[in-house]
Amino acid sequence: xxxxxxxxxxxxxxxxxxxxxxxxxxxxxxxxxxxxxxxxxxxxxxxxxxxxxxxxxxxxxxxxxxxxxxxxxxxxxxxxxxxxxxxxxxxxxxxxxxxxxxxxxxxxxxxxxxxxxxxxxxxxxxxxxxxxxxxxxxxxxxxxxxxxxxxxxxxxxxxxxxxxxxxxxxxxxxxxxxxxxxxxxxxxxxxxxxxxxxxxxxxxxxxxxxxxxxxxxxxxxxxxxxxxxxxxxxxxxxxxxxxxxxxxxxxxxxxxxxxxxxxxxxxxxxxxxxxxxxxxxxxxxxxxxxxxxxxxxxxxxxxxxxxxxxxxxxxxxxxxxxxxxxxxxxxxxxxxxxxxxxxxxxxxxxxxxxxxxxxxxxxxxxxxxxxxxxxxxxxxxxxxxxxxxxxxxxxxxxxxxxxxxxxxxxxxxxxxxxxxxxxxxxxxxxxxxxxxxxxxxxxxxxxxxxxxxxxxxxxx
Numbered sequence: 147x148x149x150x151x152x153x154x155x156x157x158x159x160x161x162x163x164x165x166x167x168x169x170x171x172x173x174x175x176x177x178x179x180x181x182x183x184x185x186x187x188x189x190x191x192x193x194x195x196x197x198x199x200x201x202x203x204x205x206x207x208x209x210x211x212x213x214x215x216x217x218x219x220x221x222x223x224x225x226x227x228x229x230x231x232x233x234x235x236x237x238x239x240x241x242x243x244x245x246x247x248x249x250x251x252x253x254x255x256x257x258x259x260x261x262x263x264x265x266x267x268x269x270x271x272x273x274x275x276x277x278x279x280x281x282x283x284x285x286x287x288x289x290x291x292x293x294x295x296x297x298x299x300x301x302x303x304x305x306x307x308x309x310x311x312x313x314x315x316x317x318x319x320x321x322x323x324x325x326x327x328x329x330x331x332x333x334x335x336x337x338x339x340x341x342x343x344x345x346x347x348x349x350x351x352x353x354x355x356x357x358x359x360x361x362x363x364x365x366x367x368x369x370x371x372x373x374x375x376x377x378x379x380x381x382x383x384x385x386x387x388x389x390x391x392x393x394x395x396x397x398x399x400x401x402x403x404x405x406x407x408x409x410x411x412x413x414x415x416x417x418x419x420x421x422x423x424x425x426x427x428x429x430x431x432x433x434x435x436x437x438x439x440x441x442x443x444x445x446x447x448x449x450x451x452x453x454x455x456x457x458x459x460x461x462x463x464x465x466x467x468x469x470x471x472x473x474x475x476x477x478x479x480x481x482x483x484x485x486x487x488x489x490x491x492x493x494x495x496x497x498x499x500x501x502x503x504x505x506x507x508x509x510x511x512x513x514x515x516x517x518x519x520x521x522x523x524x525x526x527x528x529x530x531x532x533x534x535x536x537x538x539x540x541x542x543x544x545x546x547x548x549x550x551x552x553x554x555x556x557x558x559x560x561x562x563x564x565x566x567x568x569x570x571x572x573x574x575x576x577x578x579x580x581x582x583x584x585x586x587x588x589x590x591x592x593x594x595x596x597x598x599x600x601x602x603x604x605x606x
Contacts (some may be wrong), residue, residue: 161514171519172461181578183383184392193428196405197460199378201427203453204435205243205411208255209272209292210447211437212246215484222482223255224262226438229475231264231366235466238266239457242449243431244292247271249281256286270332275320283329290330292370293320293585296346298337318353325361332368334411339377339388348401355402368407369397370435373422376415376445380425390422394430409433414445423448424456438475439486439493451492469524492525499530500541533584535575539568546593549586550600559600 234240246252257325271291273279283291295317324331358366379388440449476493488496522528531541542564547553574580
């Protein structure tokens, strides 16, 4: 029998503010355990417990991020590193960042960033799993370095021209050298979502776990799961080698790598990069590796700012994060020739700008109707409207109040005050055949012409 539902007529609206507080991004809540079947075995996970664990973010802007653009200058890397530290806050939500070690520019940037003395993000390196590269880590004096340990036969056979045993032995020899030198190795399982798990990945990782049993906690090997081609899937019951849940579960439960030493590194080839990263958080990776604005090789990596807001939504608290720094970083990136699409979430010039008249009307009545969160407080980006032939009088009123600073005051501009400006706007399209949006400069001039008293009072 289907449950019958009856309309509840209420005196006050239910705005579901326990989920949509507006002062924070919409919160992510859970109503029970998740069940998954792994190799025929039922497995349950408590997502709320995983959220309480030490999940965090790591950064690869200066490594994978630089593979998608011309190299940053030393000064640019120092500036970005300083802003990353403020963004992640004193609790180390952005726990680590990694640098290349190959060029004079790489080493100078690393040294200059380290001179700042920040605890977070901790500076780590990245090398290939060859002993010649390991020398660079020792010379840099780093406590931890990632090393490329390609996992799929595409890489082992076709790129490296090796057998599995040769690759296994080479990787282990460099890991052992790192442990002997007191450097924590972080093995990057490149192309792991296209690899033979049981035939190579699991035996290799179990060997890493056995080596870790012989060293102190601060040297125990970390593992980064690299979804190099974006093949990973977040769907329940997805099959290996694409299942993120199954991969993380095997790492934790059969290969001896606990969540604290497991990290996810994704790519966006199939538009799954953000959800795949957060899925890894739930299934046993404490660290989600990303880049500023998702910029990375080919289609890019998990966007770090997306992970920041996902983290806040899961935790239900800012946790020391300075979200306004995202806007600061975006503005800086654009000054150094880094393109950010206009519609890019959180940072694009139009991410919280509406052109639809019905949306503008909603903003004028209550900005929560068409604004995802308090973008003014969290990102220093109040919601705005772009004036076109579709915006309507509501949109013009919103724009004028924003321009004059009269929103929420006793002098707030009303619809009747902007009728002449709206008439001028429509003349541009109907009378002159205009196709582009009206610029802020043009609208400001119309305020001077049609609302001289308002303009004189509020724009001194």
